[in-house]
Amino acid sequence: MRILLHRADGNTAPWVADFAQALPEAEVVAWKEGEAVAPCDYAVLWSPPAALVPELQHVKAIFLTGAGVDAIMKFNDQLPDVPIIRLGDAGMAVQMAEYVLHAVLGYYRRMPEYEAQARRGEWKQLPQHRKEDFTVGVLGTGVLGMRVVEALRHFGFPVRGWSRSAKSIEGVASFAGMESLDGFLAGSRVLVNMLPLTPETNELLNHARLSRLPKGAYLVNVARGAHIVENDLLELVKSGHIAGATLDVFANEPLPAAHPFWSEPRITITPHVSALTLRTESVQQIAGKMRALARNEPVADVVDRQRGY
Ligand code: NDP
Ligand code: OXD
Numbered sequence: 001m002r003i004l005l006h007r008a009d010g011n012t013a014p015w016v017a018d019f020a021q022a023l024p025e026a027e028v029v030a031w032k033e034g035e036a037v038a039p040c041d042y043a044v045l046w047s048p049p050a051a052l053v054p055e056l057q058h059v060k061a062i063f064l065t066g067a068g069v070d071a072i073m074k075f076n077d078q079l080p081d082v083p084i085i086r087l088g089d090a091g092m093a094v095q096m097a098e099y100v101l102h103a104v105l106g107y108y109r110r111m112p113e114y115e116a117q118a119r120r121g122e123w124k125q126l127p128q129h130r131k132e133d134f135t136v137g138v139l140g141t142g143v144l145g146m147r148v149v150e151a152l153r154h155f156g157f158p159v160r161g162w163s164r165s166a167k168s169i170e171g172v173a174s175f176a177g178m179e180s181l182d183g184f185l186a187g188s189r190v191l192v193n194m195l196p197l198t199p200e201t202n203e204l205l206n207h208a209r210l211s212r213l214p215k216g217a218y219l220v221n222v223a224r225g226a227h228i229v230e231n232d233l234l235e236l237v238k239s240g241h242i243a244g245a246t247l248d249v250f251a252n253e254p255l256p257a258a259h260p261f262w263s264e265p266r267i268t269i270t271p272h273v274s275a276l277t278l279r280t281e282s283v284q285q286i287a288g289k290m291r292a293l294a295r296n297e298p299v300a301d302v303v304d305r306q307r308g309y
Contacts, residue, residue, distance in 0.1 A: 001026040001290070002057060004040035015044075018279060031055065044292055046277075047071035047101060053078050059152075061085055061235035061293055062287045065277050067144060070197040070224060071301050073138035082157040083293075090285045092275035093147035096194070099274035100148045100220055104157065104190050107218045108134050112244055112266070131156050137188025140223065141167060141174075142309075143277065143301075145194035146236055164307075166255060185212035190220065195309035197224040207232035215244045222274040225250035230261070237266050248274040271281050293308075 003026050005015055018089050019028045031036055039058040048056075049222050053075050056062060058298040061083045064072060072079070106112065117124055118241055136152050138145050141161040146169075152159045153171055158175040162184045166175045169288065175184040178200075185191065195201045200287040205228040205289050211220070219242055221228060230251055236242040246268040253272055261267050289299040303309065 002040040004031055004043040006045040006048055006052055020285040022283050025225050065282050073308055078303045085301040086301050087282055091278040091281040093144050095275040096144045097147045097151035100192055101151050103220045134189050135187055136163045136190045137184055138192045140194035177290045182212050190218045193223045195223050195229055197226055198308035202226050210236050215241055216244055217247040222248045257291055
């Protein structure tokens with residue numbers, strides 16, 4: 001078995017070593033631009049450069065070392081008709097739950113306000129928010145979104161979820177489809193974005209939709225920057241309609257130094273770290289799926305190329 005490996009960060013050695021341990025029979029070839037590669041059975045990559053795409057013509061499956069598939073789907077019509085298999089959790093779901101809970105609890109317990117007071121040396125107790133006024137709306141109740149929903153429920157937040165297909169999730173008000181989006185937004189005091197980036201969800205959160213959120217709402221975006229029209233968000237934060245935003249992802253990453261988000265105190269910025277790929281878990285999961293494919297068994301987490309996620 002030959003595996004073609006690409007890492008955007010160039011840090012291939014530990015991945016090659018882990019695959020060698022998990023699949024001793026495999027030869028792992030790290031892709032280098034300009035170097036010829038003998039045909040491989042599988043590719044393991046996440047955000048491939050265009051120059052790598054022709055090398056994928058002979059593989060039997062493409063494995064992604066991430067959960068999002070937008071970076072490969074932009075080459076969809078150049079890819080062979082083989083399964084594209086994303087990571088299914090592999091340690092990312094609990095990280096997402098930690099990140100989102102941290103942000104939601106911070107807003108609920110008024111931490112940004114207390115931090116601002118502390119900087120002014122001001123000792124003042126603010127009225128506590130009530131959970132019943134703090135409904136959290138989760139856009140996308142998939143592999144990662146469901147773990148976030150569970151964590152929010154555990155802390156007693158009223159939760160609503162929005163998905164493409166209708167769902168019944170215990171204790172969660174479920175909304176499905178575009179026609180239900182405005183109503184979903186109107187009742188979400190905190191909006192958490194966990195959608196995949198597809199042509200339907202690109203720039204979904206524009207001025208009109210973000211304005212549907214109740215005044216004083218909060219936004220947490222851990223999915224993709226392109227889901228949000230950034231200038232529209234900035235305007236709504238400056239007007240106070242949106243009281244605060246925690247953003248892990250941006251239309252352009254790294255976020256450019258001159259971007260106005262950096263100087264807006266009500267926007268918290270992290271550098272795309274809400275759920276990191278864990279190498280050991282990921283290699284184990286991918287190696288297991290390669291073995292299953294070799295036995296002609298079905299594997300989970302195959303991307304629906306029609307739907308785009
Ligand atoms: P899934 O594919 O498992 O779930 C996607 C969810 O979004 C599903 O509930 C799906 O609905 C819903 N959805 C998709 N399209 C639409 C639509 N047009 N209208 C309504 N709902 C829609 O994704 P994951 O939960 O695994 O991951 C979500 C995203 O998180 C990834 O795509 C990635 O972009 C991002 N991510 C970010 C990371 C970071 O560090 N910042 C790390 C990992 C992932 P249905 O259930 O009906 O199919
Ligand atoms: C992913 C990501 O999609 O890291 O896995 O953003």
